[in-house]
Amino acid sequence: MTPQLKARDVSVSLGGATVLKNVSFELSKGEFLAVLGGNGSGKTTLLRALLGLIPISAGHVDIAASEVAYMPQRLPNIGSVPVSVKEFAEAGAVRGVRAGVKPASVQWALETVGMWPLRRRSVDSLSGGQQRLTMFARALVNRAELLMLDEPSAGVDVEHQNEVLSCLQTLKTQNTSIIYVTHELGLIEPLVDKVLVLERSERASVEYFGALPWPSGMYADVHHHHDDAALSLGANLGVSHADLSPLLKS
Amino acid sequence: MELLSYEFAQRALIGALLIGVLAPLVGIFLVQRRLALLGDGVGHIAITGVGLALLMSWSPLPAALLVAVFGALFIEVLRDRSRVAADVAIAVVFYGGLALGVLLVSLAPGGASTKLNTFLFGSLSTVSMSDLWVLGAMTLLIILVITFWGRQLFVAGLDSEVAMVQRIPVRVLGVVLSVMAAATVVVGMRVVGLLLVSGIMVLPVAAASQFGKSFSSTLGWAVLVGVVCAVGGLLLSFQVDVPPGPSIILGALVVFILAVSWRLVRHLQGARA
Incomplete structure (x- = not known):
């Protein structure tokens, strides 16, 4: 079966410094990959390189999935003009130059993370955890085949973390491939099929790639x-x- | 209000109405991207266009439009493709445009300085019928662009990286927004003036942001504030015989101060409760 994502010897240099070196892995349909590593090991850089947001200096990335959704680590700058929770989630449905927002998908995504009752609230008036749940809902709304999530549950309370994980479990059974960047496995361990551990190194950035158990x-x-x-x-x-x-x- | 029976006053009123609708419509996307001063930079480089037109005896409107579009694109390229920050890119165009404009006007035949004043602060008598057709066409075009690509502009302004992942042409939209900002500056040039036109793009949005809870409601309120201030300011300038630009902008400033005060009072009431 063709993998949904294939990375071969991906290296990334930023500002003259090598941030990632020779990263290789594959992700099939319905697989859950946890990307682990300490601060500065290049987890976020890897996601951004896979998505083509920053150039790779060597190697290549093939993405077979027709729809990709991305949840970045940080909330974009929204303080200048108010944006409601519903508008923020709807933003995830806009593809290319087509508008195509499906209200039912937006409602499903916001209900999944428990944010539908707060849909009319301005995003900048929410707590940090609620803002991350709203960002997660935006990534869900288009039901992409490949989800790339950068620390989606950081700052989210345990109850909502469980909702996020239960949603990811459902998506996994529906053949959605998921890359989940995190500092530690913690609650996601039961969902994980493969683990990619990154480290800062001159030789290669991958400390371990494979299935669990370790x-x-x-x-x-x-x-x-x-x-x-x-x-x-x-x-x-x-x-x-x-x-x-x-x-x-x- | 007897003045409104004169054709020049009616033309000025239509011009004010157009800029009242258009400026907040484009301005909200600039404020969202923290480019509130882009209109100011473009307004100043448009002075170069007016100076060139006065020197060469050309029509000021197309010259200002051409130079303003060039200036807006130059800011976009500097911002996007170099290590120059957005505020510095705007400042470069702002100072360069003003300096070159004043230089060209000083080289132009006598009376050019007086004419320049009407472009800097707006004038009741300079909106011609042909101007109005050009302004109307530009307004219609911009409204069409926002109708079709408003959602994409919103997503790109909210989070450019997520927008790129969603295959939204972020760079193209940046250029489109810059050109729309330049066109808006030129639409507002006659009534509000080049030095103040950025105010009607930013102040109604800043005021509406105080009470709007969503992007769409803020946009609606901003257009309402823009139209009321543009038309109200123009009527006031008829009454007290001052240039319309300052009265329109001061009106928008009063609305902004009232909106900020209202929000502050609500915040204090909330803190006491």
């Missing part, structure tokens, strides 16, 4: 990072190691 050594390492993060957060909140133990993986 190779044994790496698995422990990732859990170790998870536990470190949980302990650090607990220390900041004044929560003891004993209280955190149900959350720790190793």
